Amino acid sequence: MTMTTDTRPRTAVQLQTNGMGDLVWHAEYFRCIAEQSQGGQVTVIAAPTTMARDLIGHEPWLREVIDFDRRPRNGRRGRHSGLDGLMRMGAELAPKRLDRMVMFSDHPGRAVIVCWRAGIRTKLGYGATWLQRLLLTKAPRIAMYDGPPVTGTYLDATAFAIAQGFCSAPLVPHINVRPDALARMRERLAAWSQPGFALSIGSSEPFKQWGAENFAELAARLARTGAGVLLVGGPSETALAQAITAGIASELRPQVLSLTDAPVADTVAAMSLMRACIGNDTGATNIAAAVGTPAWVLMGARPPLMHDPSRMKMLEGASLADISPAAVEAQVLAGLA
Structure with a gap:
């Protein structure tokens, strides 16, 4: 067993x-905790749906990512579901000899069971x-x-990190781009029209979806300015991207590129190369802002996001359907100017 003089937990x-x-x-906030932890690193325990390996797997402050497979979205029973699953998770953590678990959670009971089985003595959480x-x-x-619940998760995490002394003020979200992914996307986009606008077309909920017709009109408007338009989503948005492209005049389609087949790390890299991102309230628009790309979020009448006011602008209206592509184009171009 390797000995260390680092006494941090x-x-x-x-x-x-x-x-x-x-x-x-x-x-x-994870990075700040790592600075106060052994080796300057932390182990991140998160649901597979967070895509943690793709988003932060290359960060120097990360020791490893462990999937907490408790509530999968495909209907199967998760490996860590139920009491037996929590005990299994604890048994998997036990050999790692962790000293503390920092829980960004308002329901820490399940993680406490995991800590008990894993032998983790220090259990820090919100304590509300x-x-x-x-x-x-x-x-x-x-x-x-x-x-309003839109950014409550971020505000609770911020209050917790400050209370525990991990940081002294709110931190604007930031992630680094994987160098290999950046190289791949530079090559893939080399012959494409610039400057580019990313349209984040996915949505986790139907009420957040602006719709193919609106995105098609906005893409056409931006293409007429001479810009390239990148339709960003996952594999489940392939059909939507095809519908958007079909709604664009044939002479403008060469300027519109669909990116629904790329790994998450490559999508992150593509976002960093864009002039701006416009899209639904989804992970991709948050990723764009976190890599330094100005982002406009289609919110309608919902409460605004508040975690990055300098890079994330809200597109608001009486409803999402009331936000017109012409108004979006005008607001974005004026903001960039």
Whole structure:
């Protein structure tokens, strides 16, 4: 066994929420915790749907990613579902000899069971209820955010990180681009029209979806300015990207490129090469802002995102359907000018 003189605790951080955008919101706080942990690194425990390996797997502060396969979206029983699954997770963590678990969660009970089985003594969490305070290690507590839910997750994480002394002020979300992914995307986009605009066309919920017709009109408007337009989504958005492209005049289609087949790391790299990103309230628009690309988010009448006001602008209206492509084009071009 390798001996070390580093007396800082060997640390895991656990993320309760399941989305890529949620991971992006937390990554800078994970980095701060790593700075106070053994070897300057942390183990990240997160749902597979966060795509943590693709988003932060290359970060120097990351020791490893461990999937918490508790509630998969495809209907199967997760490896870590139920009490037996939590015990299995704890058994998998036990050989890692972790000293503490930092839980970004408002329901830490399941992770506490994992900690018990893994032999992790220090369990830090929000502590917002008497039961949490009973289960968790004694430490500063926070009052949970009680406003509109859009960025409540980020605000709770921020309050927790500051209360625990991991940082002294709110941190704007940031992730680094994988160099190999950046090289691949530079090559793939080399012959494409520039400057490019990314349209984030995916959505986790139907009420967040602006629609193929609107995206097609916006893409055509941007293409007429001489810009390239990148339709960004995952494999499940392939048909939507095809519908958008079909709605664009044939002479403009060469300027519109669909990117629904790329690994997440390559999509992140592509976002970093864009002049701006415009899209639904989804992980991709959060990723764009986190790599430094100005992002406009189609919100309609929903409460605004508040975690990155300098790079994320809200496109608001009486409803999502009331936001016109012409108005979006005007607002984005004016903002960039």
